[in-house]
Amino acid sequence: MSVRSTTEKALEQGGGILRLAPNWVPRSFCVPGRRIKLHPADYYAFGGERGGIDERWFSSTTPADNGPKTSPNEGLSFIVVEDGVKVEKVTLREAIDELKGQIIGDRLWNAHKRWPMYSKFFDNKGALPHHVHQRDQHAKLVGQLGKPESYYYPVQNNNYGADYPYTFFGLKPGTTKDQLRECLLNFTKGDNRITDLSSAYRLEPGTGWDVPAGILHAPGSVCTYEPQKASDVFAMYQSLTGDAIIPEELLWKNSPKEKIGNVDYLIEVLDWEANVDPAFAAHHFMKPKPVHPLAEMEAQGYVDNWITYKSPEYSAKELTVLPGRTATITDAACYGMIVLQGHGTMGAWEIESPALIRFGQLTVDEFFVTESAARKGVKITNPSKTDPIVMLKHFGPGNPDLKL
Numbered sequence: 001m002s003v004r005s006t007t008e009k010a011l012e013q014g015g016g017i018l019r020l021a022p023n024w025v026p027r028s029f030c031v032p033g034r035r036i037k038l039h040p041a042d043y044y045a046f047g048g049e050r051g052g053i054d055e056r057w058f059s060s061t062t063p064a065d066n067g068p069k070t071s072p073n074e075g076l077s078f079i080v081v082e083d084g085v086k087v088e089k090v091t092l093r094e095a096i097d098e099l100k101g102q103i104i105g106d107r108l109w110n111a112h113k114r115w116p117m118y119s120k121f122f123d124n125k126g127a128l129p130h131h132v133h134q135r136d137q138h139a140k141l142v143g144q145l146g147k148p149e150s151y152y153y154p155v156q157n158n159n160y161g162a163d164y165p166y167t168f169f170g171l172k173p174g175t176t177k178d179q180l181r182e183c184l185l186n187f188t189k190g191d192n193r194i195t196d197l198s199s200a201y202r203l204e205p206g207t208g209w210d211v212p213a214g215i216l217h218a219p220g221s222v223c224t225y226e227p228q229k230a231s232d233v234f235a236m237y238q239s240l241t242g243d244a245i246i247p248e249e250l251l252w253k254n255s256p257k258e259k260i261g262n263v264d265y266l267i268e269v270l271d272w273e274a275n276v277d278p279a280f281a282a283h284h285f286m287k288p289k290p291v292h293p294l295a296e297m298e299a300q301g302y303v304d305n306w307i308t309y310k311s312p313e314y315s316a317k318e319l320t321v322l323p324g325r326t327a328t329i330t331d332a333a334c335y336g337m338i339v340l341q342g343h344g345t346m347g348a349w350e351i352e353s354p355a356l357i358r359f360g361q362l363t364v365d366e367f368f369v370t371e372s373a374a375r376k377g378v379k380i381t382n383p384s385k386t387d388p389i390v391m392l393k394h395f396g397p398g399n400p401d402l403k404l
């Protein structure tokens with residue numbers, strides 16, 4: 001079967017809603033937090049050397065950059081088509097390359113020629129090192145794009161916060177470039193203590209943060225839903241996190257060759273004013289905001305909240321369909337989505353959030369809704385007497401519905 005015929009069959013089968021297979025990604029430098037419903041025996045299914053599985057990527061057309069041992073198609077989402085007992089698969093990336101605006105809409109295709117975001121769960125037992133994603137002007141020097149990202153901490157995935165449920169953001173107001181320079185010069189001397197210059201915030205399930213490119217951040221150990229621009233540039237500025245030493249090559253990751261060894265370049269990469277902003281939390285913390293007046297939505301059987309709404313590059317919503325109710329939800333743009341709780345139907349599909357997933361097992365909890373299906377409206381029915389259906393939906397740049 002060709003990419004085109006398989007994708008067309010998938011579109012027909014799902015009425016414009018594509019079913020995706022779970023997309024697990026291991027990280028050799030992280031310990032899994034075990035909150036993403038994977039079977040406890042499967043967290044090291046890629047083999048010990050590859051590290052534990054602490055990420056599940058959603059609607060991804062971006063390959064994972066996990067070094068020379070990365071398996072083929074790692075990080076790429078697959079569309080699943082079931083034909084009797086036969087299962088056909090095609091990557092979302094190939095499908096979009098082939099059918100273009102028919103999947104993501106002409107607005108996004110004409111501007112980007114690809115699906116330019118993805119989302120993921122990251123689920124780490126410990127915190128990550130204080131690091132930065134370069135802005136476009138610095139990423140471009142190594143042939144890449146800048147990378148903003150956002151966080152939302154779903155309550156369904158956070159029955160415990162693991163080792164360090166706090167995130168350092170930016171640098172304390174008043175920090176000088178000389179103080180930071182000293183930390184960077186000390187990178188290879190053990191603990192460079194860069195977080196002495198930063199403030200950590202306690203992470204609250206059901207809320208989130210916005211992190212534009214150029215801002216330092218050391219994500220805490222809360223299980224995180226992370227909509228982000230499809231790019232993989234970063235540099236680690238912290239030399240010791242918990243008990244783990246960070247190799248120096250990660251300090252210089254994505255620096256142009258001629259800048260390696262030049263700590264002033266690393267300082268230049270930062271959006272300095274944004275890092276030392278005294279009103280950092282006011283500018284970047286996000287509490288959910290109702291899409292429409294609450295009473296109006298509840299009367300129609302659902303509650304829809306913006307959870308990621310401060311970036312022009314992507315946005316996200318949390319949709320709840322109340323027990324025993326049916327709601328038709330219309331969006332102006334295509335989106336990827338993951339079911340966090342409950343079961344029912346969504347258009348032509350049965351949907352459910354599994355309690356447990358084996359590595360390699362298919363699910364009916366993740367989908368990609370084409371622009372035309374989103375505009376037409378997606379009918380969701382919740383047959384449960386007690387359990388809401390809760391899903392997270394991630395959108396690409398310039399969502400026409402986002403007017404906050």
Ligand SMILES: [Zn+2]
Nearest residue numbers: 131133149217
């Ligand atoms: Zn990051």
